[in-house]
Amino acid sequence: MSVSVAHKIFLCISIIGFGGLLIFLGVALHLAYTKMDVMLDHLKNCPSIMVRAPYKNGGAWGRLFVLAAIMGIMTMPNIYLRDGGANAKDLQSFPRSLRRKLIVLHWSGLVFIVLLLGLFVVSALGLV
Known part of the structure; x- marks a missing residue:
């Protein structure tokens, strides 16, 4: 039995x-366990983060939950600034290299999820 080119590409x-x-999960867990205190220290006046901060003691899932909230604020700060969930001074004082890592991590995770959802749709439609 030979595999078609379409199946090889799909695989x-x-x-x-x-x-x-x-890789996304590994990097996210690494940041959540090594840089969480630094991130929370810089965002101590952001209500949307401080509400979630106690979850950092909830193991890996809790740390990922808090990290996801921080990534959301770093990626789309205007939404949080408009409704009062973030503080502009805290966002300005946040380390640039860490902010860049969080933004790249957020968008790369989104790209991989969309890629797999697209593959699911292609498979469900029977195109491969």
């Missing part, structure tokens, strides 16, 4: 998607 894209999500 390669699937492996890239799952591998990317595993």
Whole structure:
């Protein structure tokens, strides 16, 4: 039995998607365990983060929950500034290198999820 070119491409894209999500999860956990205190110290006047801050003691899932909230604020600060969930001074004092890492991590995770959802749709429609 031979595998068609379409199936090989589908398999390669699937492996890239799952591998990317595993790398995303590893980097997110690394940041959540090594830089969480630094991030929370810089965002101590942001209500939307301080409400979630106690969850950092809830293990890996709790730390990822808090990290996701921080990534959301770093990626789209205007939404949080408008409704009072973030403080402009805290966002300005946040370290630039860490902010860049969080933004890249946020968008790369979104890209991998959209990639896998697209593969699911292609598979569900029977195109491969």
